[in-house]
Amino acid sequence: MQSGTRTVNIGIIGLGTVGGGVYRLITTHAERYRKNLGVDLRIARACSRSEERARELDIDRGRFTTDWRDVVSDPSVDIVVEVIGGEHPATEIFEQSFSAGKYVVTANKALLGRHMEELATAARAAGVQLRCEASCGGGIPIVDTLGRDLSGNEIITVAGIVNGTTNYILSRMAEEGLGYEEVLADAQRLGYAETDPTADVDGLDAASKIAILSSIGFATRITADDVHAQGIRAVCAQDIEVARELGYAIKMLAIAHRTESGIDVRVHPAMIPASHPLAGVSGAMNAVCVVGDAVGETMFYGAGAGAFPTASAVVGDVLALAEPLSAGTQALPEPEPFKRELAIRSIRDLSTRYYVRVVPDGANDARSCAEEVLERHGIAVGQALTLEDGSVALVTEAVREGDMADAIAEMTSAEGAPCEIANTIRIEDVAAWTEGVEAN
């Protein structure tokens, strides 16, 4: 059982931002891992489509390849690190690695967000592990925390800020009073947003992440397709300003909450109390709240992206696998995943308070006409603010989404819409996140 008896060989596929970070982290820290952890890590193979990248990272010809098959078929490789992202050839890399008895460490949220159950099952069938700490929350240890440290709990809620790009945009809009488009352009220039920002700003990236986290937390199968996702494009500076007056911050949240009628899982901008810990998370940082019935409310905060934070998560996974390999044994396969059958609740069944901003038009009084339509749908208005430009911000009492959708449809219907809705934003009931925690 003496550890450190054999070298553990890593094959990295993908040498982009994350892959380069992983390469650099392992290379510069190898001596530390040997001395402190008794683990001798060696990058046996590294693969990228760009030979230029191999030169940049100073990877010698003998270890570098442009064909991922060279990595997966190399008998010396124990652990394959897949950091190319996307569905193909990542799926094939996973399958062939498992067939060859190799462990896989990945940051591929898009693939896992759709196919985590099949991939975890395939890993288990092959007697190996698939680890994905880096797929959610960048450097924050949240996957492992949910799946292991908090596994004594019945998880009630997983909710947080899991997309750095949208948090960066909303934070700067809030801090500088700027508009969405302006901040997006700046974020693109600074590298915080991609040229095609769709996956981030429309909530698809966050949907993949909350699918992964909720699958693990609730031990059930949830995919990105199960997640109601709505982006931040419609949020404007005025909404943020009004939110502040009402005591709220607007954050792009990913929420998975267990209710008696099923899992409520969604991604959308929401108002949360300015005093809530998530409200203080700014810039490209991420934070995830986990509520368990025993542990109560916890929060995990850190950098949600970036070469080295993400590499920290990847290498953490690599070391977890390498320790037993290094000692001459094996990391056990994970238990059979997601055994529990839990229903996914329709977004129409969610009950939430709403912020509704209504713009006056010549013919109608915005406020009375909006209130009239809302009341007709059984929606009570709890608070109303008339804004400087004459538009009106209404805060409803808790309302079923379906009723709200119907009311909005009526207000904005083509034939003689009685008033113009500038925006609606959910006001998240954060107190509901902790319902069901054991009293101490």
Add this chain to the structure above:
Amino acid sequence: MQSGTRTVNIGIIGLGTVGGGVYRLITTHAERYRKNLGVDLRIARACSRSEERARELDIDRGRFTTDWRDVVSDPSVDIVVEVIGGEHPATEIFEQSFSAGKYVVTANKALLGRHMEELATAARAAGVQLRCEASCGGGIPIVDTLGRDLSGNEIITVAGIVNGTTNYILSRMAEEGLGYEEVLADAQRLGYAETDPTADVDGLDAASKIAILSSIGFATRITADDVHAQGIRAVCAQDIEVARELGYAIKMLAIAHRTESGIDVRVHPAMIPASHPLAGVSGAMNAVCVVGDAVGETMFYGAGAGAFPTASAVVGDVLALAEPLSAGTQALPEPEPFKRELAIRSIRDLSTRYYVRVVPDGANDARSCAEEVLERHGIAVGQALTLEDGSVALVTEAVREGDMADAIAEMTSAEGAPCEIANTIRIEDVAAWTEGVEAN
């Protein structure tokens, strides 16, 4: 490798707050662990000095004992949960459990704060594991996070609020403008502080915890005796009020920071910027910031004590051991602990800014006389506030602790002390915590 093939037997020693929580959590969640994790946990033995407690928890006579030796010598027991605290008989429980090839899960910070290296070494020699997630930060998964998830990093800083009692007291003093004694009495009445509050308010509990966390984080041996510990008894409402005016909150911090000349490890009240995430941690909650060279700054937040949060950590450890046992294999021993020799820096070598509150006396002008003494010791004053009662708050530039100690000694020396120092509080340089993080 099919998991769930055999029942894993637990022996709990101690049925106080934490032990009772562990008993209840396992009992109520056993079916969930079986179904979701493939782990069949059974409490085979439970030990307490109080038979009354066995009745309260509805533990049948066959499993209950008042003698811990019955648990440790029971051949069916796989994992011993030690939650009695204190040095004896906990030490004997550990030793005899290891000898019998049993794994140990503990929340015993006082014992581990002094003897973690010997105990971990003994566990390793016996081919078993000693797990102690519950010893620090209650329900927050911080021990495992440092030791495994972030093990790819060179840890730079571990700093946080790890004592719920003192954070509760300081929070209420800040929120309600009350004095220390008044809040302490109330905290004792409400069960947030013990009748003898020494271990908490004098920083001994926090010293044990930061010794454990820093030993793991820096892979070196640090004991509670290495920690410079100073309590909160001297903090008064006026200090908190002045801190607020200066833009700071006063928090009881445990800090371990790696510098080129050694590990700086200490526990004391400190002023931190009101905007720092730790400043918002109130009541009995705990939070720990970990800075790694790759991951950057992270923070982990949750309940620092209480029956169920602590039980969450204990049971997380139990499940981590039970998974391989359940599958018919074994949890690997941990790597040899704390191999690295790192010096502990003397507190006199710390360089920090200081808040100094000086009370006028009839003969002298408090401010000019304090400034004069400070300047004679080479200590520059950066900011000065005259308070309503005529006392003066000075903020020094960064100063070596040794020089500050000398200046304070002169100001308060018996023969003709030139002015009276009401209090001094360090102003923590939180920016230094993240020095050395890799740029992305």
